[in-house]
Amino acid sequence: MSPHLAAFLTSMLPRRGKVGVQDIAGRDAVIGAFYRYLDAVGVAHCNFGGFRRSGDGGAYAGSFSGSRLPLPFQEEFTEELAGEDYVMRKSAQLTARAPVARFSIGLPVLDEVAAFNPASVPVQQECARHGIVEGMALIGDTSGAGPPHRGRFFGFVFAGERGSGGHITALMPELELAAFALLDRVAPVLEAQIDGFSRKLTPREQDVLSWLAEGLQRQEIAHRLGISVPTVDLHAANLKRKLDALTLAEAVAKGIRYGLI
Template identity: 30%
Template sequence: MRVLVNAASDVVRTGLESMLSTAAGISVVGSGIGMEKIASQVEELQPDVVLVETPSEEAMAGLLEFSSRMPTLGIALLADDSDGRKTLEALRWGVRAIMPRNSMTGEIVGAIQAVAAGLVVIHPEATEALLATAPSIEPSAFTKLDQSLTPREVEILSLMAEGLGNKEIAWRLSISGHTVKFHVASIFSKLHAATRTEAVTIGLRRGLIMI
């Protein structure tokens, strides 16, 4: 598993590299301080997971915009979050793991492995802080969250990821082409996607499907 490390200081960067160097199955392919060059590093080194420590909101947004062109890239974030707001925002950005900066080696390694497997990891401390923010969320905010795909829609999205067209999907699932078209339209609507490629990319990034 290829991991790129990025931290806010040289001391933290060195510590994270040393920590991961002893973990079985993990290879640190590069590291950096600050977010200025991380996009070029990701493009050059092709990591499976990027471990980022305390980035700014602007920097993280830039990384996620870049990573949208690499749907298999997972991002794990090390950041302290006393009120849960950073955790909530990071999840909206697309971060797959959120851990405190003082997490133990085993916790960080486990989070990286989970992210590489397409899972989402939230540390118990972050979960408590996140839940504490729930009462303050306006009800209207929930209407902005994406609706969940049905099992059939996930199945069709997976076949779309294989490059199958509507007729091929209909034949594979023994359903009508009209039904497939209906499900595809629903997938586009729920994922806010305009094309099949965009829908598949979003599905991969969110761990809905795997290829």
């Protein structure tokens, strides 16, 4: 283990648990440490985030969790290119016995990309224009062990300019450790990104959500918070709307998954 990886893993120790989706400062600190580690080991580019796979094998990514690509290209990628992206489409090959995959990406493997999905070639070429010329990808099922039944995945692309592929390939065992350490800390952020959750709960909505998670009834929550029952109902309705939940139980489940509770 390199001293750079050792220092990064130490910084990832969950002193305060996982980083919730509304903990912007915590998220930025953790992701910032990850990119400082990549700088130290000579990896120029890394895009990472969560995505869903559609029934036709395509993919959807709401946004990157981390990237050094120009913001206009990030938006172009998520809005126009993600559906044919080679990295995300490869998630269709994950199985219960192989829930994680690693493979080369970029211009040196365009023949492999074309054989897999011809429409992915222009996406790789466009990414190369922005510095993702060659490197390696790491993808996996966010549910961990078992079949990728939820259709929810994570992906990392480690890349650089031409000639960087060999260096990145040699580093992959170390880069994987760093990636999984990062995922462990920011899992709620990734889950929210996959779902497209981008709203912010008010402090009072978070209070109501927390008491709902404790199993309290609306009258009990009103008493604890010193508000009326109709006001509790208003907050509960806002929670279902913001969390895109049909029931309060679903809202609580999502709140836990996103680190809001």
